[in-house]
Amino acid sequence: MTKTELKDAKERYFQQSKVIQLLSYQSLFKESSQEQEDRIKRLLKPENYLEFFEYYYGVNSGLALADAPCAKFHLDSYLKVFKNPLIKQQRRWFRGAAKSIHTNVGNLSHLKQNNEVNFGLIIGRTEGHSKLLLSDLQLHLESNERFIKDFGMQMQYGSWADGQFETNDKKFFMALGLNQPFRGLRNNADRPDWASMDDLEDRKQAKNIELTKENVQKLTGDLGKAGQKGRFRQIMCNNYIVKDGIVEGYAEKYKGSKNLDISTVNLCDKDFNPSWPERYTKQECIDIVNDTDYHTSQREDFNNPVEEGKRIKAEWIHYKKTHGNQIHNGL
Template sequence: MTATEFKTALERFKLKSKMIKELTYNSLIKENSDQQEERINYLLKPENYIKFFDYYFGVGVSHSLADAPCADFHQSSYEKVFADPFIVQMRKWYRGSAKSIHTNVGNVCHLKENNELFFGLLVGRNGDFAKILLSDLQTHLQYNERYIKDFGMQVSYGNWSDGEFDTNDGRKFIALGLNQPFRGLRSGPYRIDFTSLDDCEDRKQAKNQILTNENVEKITGDLVKAFHLRRGRLIVPNNYIIKNGILDGIKEAFKKSKHFDEMVVNLSDANGNPTWYQRLSRKDIKNINSKTDYYTSQREDYNNPIEKGKLFKADWLKFEAVPKEMIFDGAIAHWDLSYTRNGDYKACAIVGIKNGKMYLLDVFCRQCDLPEAMEWHFSMLREYNKKGISILSFYDASVAQAAVFLPSWLAAAEREKYASVPLPNHTSTDKHLRIEATLTDVFFNKLLVIDKKLKDTHDWEKASEQILSFEKGTKAHDDFPDTLENAVRLGRTYFGYSTSQDISSKPFIGKRKTTRRV
């Protein structure tokens, strides 16, 4: 932090402190001492945590820390924290879920007033960032008149800008960067009994595995071993933005512990319903998703740390204008269907095969109802038939899936007055290995051409997102890569591999050369 930035932060702190003092004083409620004591005891029960937060910091308070009532997960996560004094809780909550303000202010204050916290440590990715985290806590402890009325004057010594302060009831709070030492920290008889490791994950640093391992060892060793004998809560508020980073390291170290708790909260469920429904609507979810590119949205809002082109590179995708007069050796259509409208995508790849080379001619990749997908299927069959091309079509189906989908296909064929119904196709081999092996081959070796007309279509946009974000173990949609792999593999089975691939493996058959005896 530069000197100018530090000065700005100090001025902002002074202004914010004055506002909180004035506004919270004006919102004090009139009550006698018995009523006040009863209210405080009620708010300090762990099952009433979000009422505690709302009363002192929430939407009912002038200059609040929140713009909506608390979420269900704010309550349930804290109840676990309160119940287990040695908890290691990973709060993999989406960006904008109020994970920092609840962890560093709400949880801290509720624990403190229940005598469950005497020495709190806020850890940021660096010292300056940690001090900013500490400033939110000090501002309310020092100037929130609602809080002061119920629990007395708070701050006795120190300032967030120095990285630490003490309170009148003998509690200490300090701020440190992840790169600063944790060993030997003590305040009188107390060692650290609460730590918030806030937003310490960094995508760039995570690529340095040596540094990542050092940070993980520091957290799981230096920090945890510095905890109090009878209490030591470690909360990690950080959404899951990178694989093999600090979060994965902490999880690996503590996953077998009975005190480990991993709480994943995404922006919405698969059907677009907001997780924090008290604050967001389905329309809000659509707007948020539309403002961010797919890969950033998956990392920041859905705890799915995918990287564009992690396995399949964008420059591997070969676009060409496919001649209308091209006569194919055969054509395959393959469907990957889903049971729900807003769950997985319904995806289809129509692939033409010529001399073993693949041509992606048409694409369907939508979250839609089954009839919409089937209507598109039969309209495509008619269109290709007019061009003199007969398509051999399949759909991905186990025996159970075939029992569900076959009646729908038959009904659609009767409705469309078209006799050709896709054949069920199912393979039991590992899906991710199939996709990686087959598509790496055809993409890298330029054996799959994508018709140029698809490039700017909505279906191809979604299909290409799934291709470029695909990697083993991903939680991202992989319906299109799956159906494309099936189409390519079936195309090779029925209509052969490319000539260039056959040269090295094709056996030579001929007459044996003999020597004539004289």
Template sequence: MPNYDKLTRKEALELWKQHCADVQTATMIGRGETNAQREQRIKRVRADYSAFVDYYFPHYTQNSQTGAQTPCAPFHIKAAKEVKANRNLRAVYKWHRGAAKSTHLDIFIPLWLKCQEQREINVMVLVGKSEDNANTLLADVQAELQYNQRYINDFGEQYNSGSWEEGEFVTKDGTAFFARGRGQSPRGLRYRSHRPDYIVIDDLDDDELCENPSRVQRLTDWVKEALFGALDGGRGRFIMVGNLIAKNSVLQKISETKGVRVSQVNILDENGNVSWAAKWTRAEVQAIEDFQGYRSFQKEYMNNPIVEGAVFRQEWIRWAKRPQWRQFEEIVLYIDPSWKGSTKNDYKAAKLWGKVKGGQLWHLRAFVRQATVAEMVRWCYDLYEWAQATGVAIKFYMEANFMQDMLMDDFTKEGDLRGYQLPIIGDKRKKPDKFQRIEASAPLWERGFVFYDESQKDDPDMLRGLDQTLAFQKGMRGHDDAPDADESAISILQKHSKITNFTPSFGKRRNAKNVTW
């Protein structure tokens, strides 16, 4: 699907014309096919959505780098079957950025419904952020129907010169297509005796809208009233697609509506595997997260929008030149390894903190990765050996419950290889509720007692942990391993300090791999 964003109307038109030419070229038909072969293919593609996409849309599915075809993901096929099977579907497809949600729900699935032996669609309405946005989205459907030679060869001429305009058109077999922008009246939409029976709402939310609760509510009311009312007494497929960019959004409100089927697909599933493995490798997904940062990645690719500053604020993060190692009264490494049987998607955290005279707390080093226990263990042993060579005394702590788990085998095995065992102390503290204790530590940042070693300002583990800290909030679905380890290390350092946790101030706060020692 061409990207028309930020183009002038003239530029967009030229891009669309080039797209049409590409469609025509990519779908040229070979000679010598018999009618029997053609009929056999038609029967197959009507029943098999993946085969339908592969054959008619090579210009979408071809990998621009390798030239190979990228097959549909399992969630694409599941959605197509679900839409086809239910003529009165109410559904939200909450798919991550890059999941081809618009391509499938706006183009491929409607055209698959249209080519069935008994046509499954009569009037389609495509709704976008604005009228222009909706028109450009619909133009891609128009391009396929007018220029896709394979589709035309199998299902007949679609172009209807008497009714083929921007934003609305009717094919030769009488299927009507309309585009509408958000808030634009859909009342009275029909073609002949048919009212809309396929309405798809595409990426209705944006950041500006979601900052205004009253606008979100008004638009939600418009979706439920005027737009849903365009169906024939509620009959028809009513679909919304997008990724969850804010908890206060139309997408979220429609998702919470009784009777609405919600399909949520994140780029990584609950086990840390890539949802569309035919398109991305795990390393490519990790590179996306490394570039975007934790919060942006969670918002765009994990359907997990996080409000920065809900507990910790950016202006509380103070980078400074670290005191000499000999000036630290105590240095603690707190290890939070996650359970041995937990998913690959979990983070493992090891945080090095120190305390100097006067009560200043220094965050010195970090390991925050979606890694194996063995990788974390090696990092801890490397840190210990560096500390021994440098003359720095570090106390190693881990929650006592973890020390009873099988993960201690990894520490023992590494110790056997190196000829010594890491001196880990079990943390037997009876920990209160995680959110309460992490929030209770936040005033130490606010009052200026916490500092970050500026030599680590570009360290990816340190930054990843900092992202988790700034993203921390009650009920969060993201990862909190880093701030949890921070609080545990600070709690140990505070045992012999005159500083105590301050009472947190409640109320809305505004938003704001190689180890080198």
């Protein structure tokens, strides 16, 4: 991220912060201390995660963070994350499934308030990308009046623009790019106990076999061994867009682990029934598919990483022995 890009990002953050503060303040309502306490207790239960998200970030919160109610798969995936402190979950969700906002804001803030994270790490494809992802979290911890009313002022020091910040309850959050070192990460006595790997896949880079191997090894080795003893949730948010890439390599490395969970959610089924009916209608799914070329739609909407000109299946190829007395100049 250049100085100009960072300056522009800071200005956007400042403007968004004012909007969120205003809208969330206007959405506050009167309630007794006991009513507030009971509501918070209810919202922090993992089975009520969707209600938590809707209250602080959803369509009824006065904010523009979400444009539709949450889907069942948002809850199902998070329940697995909450219940297993050593989970390695791949969220192979279609483009437009709210992977990043649930993972880096909704899930992370719910875990934070349940004291289930001390050192949250957000990893993007580049350092600049990771900082922007971290800014989404800070934006709401710092400016969301609903969140502040229930949990108090959050920010202590640091900033997303510097790549790290700490909250008043001593929770530490850091942003790193895939090309930055993961070894030796520590904040006082705390090592990372949460890592989100957000949109790391790149179809062009996946053609570089050695680089892909290095990246997978870095995520499973350097990062995988950098976590806190007994608790290190690792979430990879990336739909399955390319063969032999990071997503596939990561799953292959951990295929023998009982903690690996692959959550695959496509835009719709073969009859165009949407996986997220709260946001998409059947007709909208039809329109999305028909308005996109076949190969792009298969990759982005259906987790089927086909490439144009590479659709010959192995079972279509037939083999036979050649006659020993024949000489071929070419094939």
